[in-house]
Amino acid sequence: MTSDHQQLLAAAARARQNAYAPYSNFKVGAALLTETGEIFTGCNVENASYGLSMCAERTAVFKAVAEGQRSFKAIAISLTSDGSPCGACRQVLHEFAPNLLILIGDDSGQLTSQTTLDALLPNPFGPNNLT
Numbered sequence: 001m002t003s004d005h006q007q008l009l010a011a012a013a014r015a016r017q018n019a020y021a022p023y024s025n026f027k028v029g030a031a032l033l034t035e036t037g038e039i040f041t042g043c044n045v046e047n048a049s050y051g052l053s054m055c056a057e058r059t060a061v062f063k064a065v066a067e068g069q070r071s072f073k074a075i076a077i078s079l080t081s082d083g084s085p086c087g088a089c090r091q092v093l094h095e096f097a098p099n100l101l102i103l104i105g106d107d108s109g110q111l112t113s114q115t116t117l118d119a120l121l122p123n124p125f126g127p128n129n130l131t
């Protein structure tokens with residue numbers, strides 16, 4: 001566990017505090033580390049029209065890409081139960097970082113598990129399939 005990773009888990013736990021989850025009461029925070037060392041955070045943002053809700057991980061990816069960053073090293077995700085990124089988030093992360101390191105932590109930034117995106121999304125469909 002590097003200090004980079006500890007910092008990333010702490011950023012995800014802080015971002016979780018901004019989660020807007022009045023319908024599920026399931027708050028999630030995410031922090032995405034770019035190859036250049038920047039961190040982009042996200043939280044889940046729910047909506048009264050439930051299907052429009054957005055996950056923390058995709059919020060972080062879309063923020064980073066909108067700011068011109070497309071190369072990612074790791075993502076930390078903060079939640080209070082066991083869990084891992086949903087299928088939609090796995091697919092969106094795959095677009096930019098097929099081998100991304102995934103750190104799962106609790107609401108205090110403590111690591112609870114660790115994996116990689118290629119382990120979570122075998123036989124993916126991605127940009128290469130369109131060429």
Ligand code: THU
Nearest residue numbers: 024026028044055056084085086
């Ligand atoms: N959620 C995330 O933000 N990330 C995950 O990895 C799992 C699920 C959100 C979506 C919804 O707002 C709430 O958690 C319950 O599914």
